[in-house]
Amino acid sequence: MSDQRPAPQGEQPRSEPEIILPGDRDRWQEGRARAWLFGGQQGSHRIYVTRLGPFSTFLLIAAAGLATALLLIVLLGAFLLWIPIVGLVIAIAIVSGLLRRYFQRLG
Numbered sequence: 001m002s003d004q005r006p007a008p009q010g011e012q013p014r015s016e017p018e019i020i021l022p023g024d025r026d027r028w029q030e031g032r033a034r035a036w037l038f039g040g041q042q043g044s045h046r047i048y049v050t051r052l053g054p055f056s057t058f059l060l061i062a063a064a065g066l067a068t069a070l071l072l073i074v075l076l077g078a079f080l081l082w083i084p085i086v087g088l089v090i091a092i093a094i095v096s097g098l099l100r101r102y103f104q105r106l107g
Contacts, residue, residue, distance in 0.1 A: 052060065
């Protein structure tokens, strides 16, 4: 059994593929900006792609490191918040066990 469905006979492709020969690649890219256009229900959007220089790469790595450090601080803070809560629950359990034993002796 095949997973592929046959294409309907009446449906035409939405666009023709552009064939770029190996020698024409550089000439083809000279006059074009490196951008893609996407059409959607709200209109079209342009996405620009550029090469990163050394300073931009450093800023990107620094931003990723800062985001990782902030996430670590939040997770560590959440963990440290639970330590006193768990200690309080254990203390309550110990006190209630001692009180239960005390009241069982009286009763």
